[in-house]
Amino acid sequence: MIVLLIRDLRLAVRSGGGFGLGLAFFLLVAVLVPLAVGPQADLHARIAAGILWLGALLSCLLSLDRIFALDHEDGSLDLLATSPIPLEGVAAVKALTHWLVTGLPLTVLAPALGVLLNLPPDGYLWLFLSLLAGTPALSVIGTFGAALTVGLKRGGLLLSLLVLPLYIPTLVFGAEVARRGAEDLAIGVPLALLLAVTMGSIALLPFASALVLRINLR
């Protein structure tokens, strides 16, 4: 399965791989929101954690439809399904690749963009940690959505509609951890719930993704 991971990472960084798409979108959100809100530094500080979380979530959403669609178009999904790798493994590797290419860079970039939004000094660490704990769930849930819509022409719209409600718990708890961290409040409960959502998704959704892939490949 490591072979598939290496191939997908290689494809992501070669031309047309879409590696920078999510990052560029995230950067745009963080740059444009202060301009739209106006010059109120205290307001920026209050909304910074939420805006950065929302930006990260939407950036993740942007590249979801590529997870299986490209492999489906060129026929490699059929061939992978008949290969010795279990389809559950394929789904897990696809989610991991999506996280490495989208979620991890967003997590690393977010504290830097916190400066643009006047994030309070206490918030940087918790913003970073909440994204680190939450973005894997975004990738795994997104992979499940991509598996549901694989084979549909222009399935991106349906994919976003399917995935958005599933993203809400992660967004609520993740942004709450970052906000409470920035305001120096206790973060135990939202962090525990965020981790629970992430670990539950990682444990269950690759199996669900493989199941719907099998149905969609028929």
Place this chain on the structure above:
Amino acid sequence: MELRVTDLACARGGMIVLQDVCLQLRAGQALLLRGPNGAGKTTLLRTIGDLQKPITGTIDAPEDSIAYAAHQDGLKATLTVRENLQFWARIYRRHMGDVLQRMNLQVLADRPAQSLSAGQKRRLGLARLLVTGRPIWLLDEPTVSLDAASVALFGDVLRGHLADGGMALIATHIDLGIKADVLDISPFRAQHSVPQAGFEEAFL
């Protein structure tokens, strides 16, 4: 080692297209599937290749013995010929060996797959079969876009595979120059294409 298909019925798009299909393939044998367009050749191959479940009937084959080659070759445009083939070799935990030479691809080895012609892509797609190391090949129109020389080359490869005790089930309209039985699947066409309403359909 043999492939045995008994009383198989398979469906496409919720409609049963073939029923009561029986066929048997022993080591070293090839079987050509014939039938007009839409007769269900691809559906039959996909069912035997375990990409979809049969409606009824059984498919007996040793575990991990089937390699399926679809209409599409599953190539990545931005990877080179060698990288594409290496990927599939590693997936099947095997070495590439001299496969590039055997499919006459060695001069193209370092070109990205997007710059290949349709026939060259097809040759690369067929080379994938050789690196799988699996004995039963399911081939869906393997010679599409191949020129006469490449068809002959693939015929040689296929004969070598059969001589090594391999098997091949081939949906094709042209002569590959191999000794093979022909199975016309038209008689197996479903009489009444009953729509299949099942849990999975409702689920989606």
